[in-house]
Amino acid sequence: MAAAFMAYPELRHPFEAKPIHAEGSTSVLYQGRQITLSDTSADKASGSSLLIKPEDLKHINGFELKPEGACYADMCIPLTSKLQVTQEGTQWFDLTAFADLLEQPYVFDAESNVWSFAEIPAKRDNMMVNGLAPDFEIPDRQGNVIRMTDLKGKKALIVTWSSW
């Protein structure tokens, strides 16, 4: 077997130990962003749910709370008692129940209090069914945020590669 190739061996463990968030906070990962929340709760019985302040929802996944439900583009999910939870007079939104309802996968690391959410499948129906390019939002190397919608009117080749 030929010698292994590793382009950047010095980068194997390039990062320094530093806190993920302030003590007592909770972080949510979604679409490559880390949203840190100082005020969250959990289901008292199971302890394995993530309850957020209703106003934090739109900062996490773009869904806005309206009278007709939690809405994103032309999709509205009716608010049930499963999604809206009141504990000692405080109103919470159950982000994990919302994910379960939408069949959105997530992974939770209890020790560090970080929840990582995959994409919401309903946001991708237009691609899977109609062959339309999915929405994404990602910074380029110059720091400009590139969105799929910015490319309208142009033909685009989107091509991936890697250094490895």
Next chain:
Amino acid sequence: MPVWQQVYEEINDPDFVILCVAEDTGGEAVAGPIFDAANATYIQIVDKNHIISSAFNFVNVPSAAWIDEEGRIVRIDEGTYAKVHELGDETRSITFGNDVYTPALRDWVEKGSDSEYVQTVETVTGNIRELSFEQQKADAAFRLANLFREHGLTQKAEHYWNLTQTLNPESINFFRQNLTLSEEGSAGETFMTRRGEYESQQKDYYRPLDMDS
């Protein structure tokens, strides 16, 4: 990436853009110098969390999608090489890639929907990979691992990278990206063994190009 720069300059159409996306947890430190060396003028993205691969259900690099002016995908998910590449020395050499993809791309940029390389909605949606719930969950595990790695929590990173691969064993991207942290690297014995398994099982390492060569 000099080859895509060359293609971009040759096509030279103001209504055509290339988004060249580095799927690299190492970030700017590893991908940036390669873009710089190519004198890239197309849109350059360093995608530490493989967001773009997730968006299009890609499982390997290089992979690509062609998007028309209306936001429709007209080709997707092929092993995307702009030319025939040769690597190696006197004792050992490999060639990979093809000489049909770039002319096809140029044809599409010139002719738009009249290009013979534009695929129907049915073909495109048929070519988009279906990912199971577990495979989609792998994206969440992968990003959690990356967060831990960035914060120096290497054991936790390792744990979630292993979970990632358990959840989505079909992803070459996750498999090889994780190997970059090993002593042997992403193209060592483990990788060659896996690739050999693919070939012996006659599984596609890339979906073959649907173009005449």
